[in-house]
Amino acid sequence: MQAIVNISLKEGVLDPQGRAISHSLNDLGFNEVGDVRVGKQILLEIDETDPARLRQRVARMCETLLSNTVIEDYSIEIPDEQ
Incomplete structure (x- = not known):
């Protein structure tokens, strides 16, 4: 199955890019x-x-490696989920 992880900076964290x-x-x-x-x-x-x-x-992967939970939020989408 496919999982899509969207990662963004938390509100209030400066985004120079x-x-x-x-x-x-x-x-x-x-x-x-x-x-x-x-x-x-x-x-x-x-x-x-x-x-x-x-x-x-996938949430465990995000918490462990994929996102820096101090400054980033993440959301998980499962396209085949019903």
Whole structure:
């Protein structure tokens, strides 16, 4: 099954990359762009058939390695989950 992990900086954590993108877009004439936050997406293909167990395992992966839980939040999507 596939799991999608979206990781973003927590509210209040400075995002210099997002700020640079926002300034560049404004400089290029895209003045309607306000705050920009940059994150990452990780796609995992895991040998698991139970969506609940998959979600639990992926959460453990996030807590252990994939995200820095001090400054980042993460969400997990299971496309085949019903």
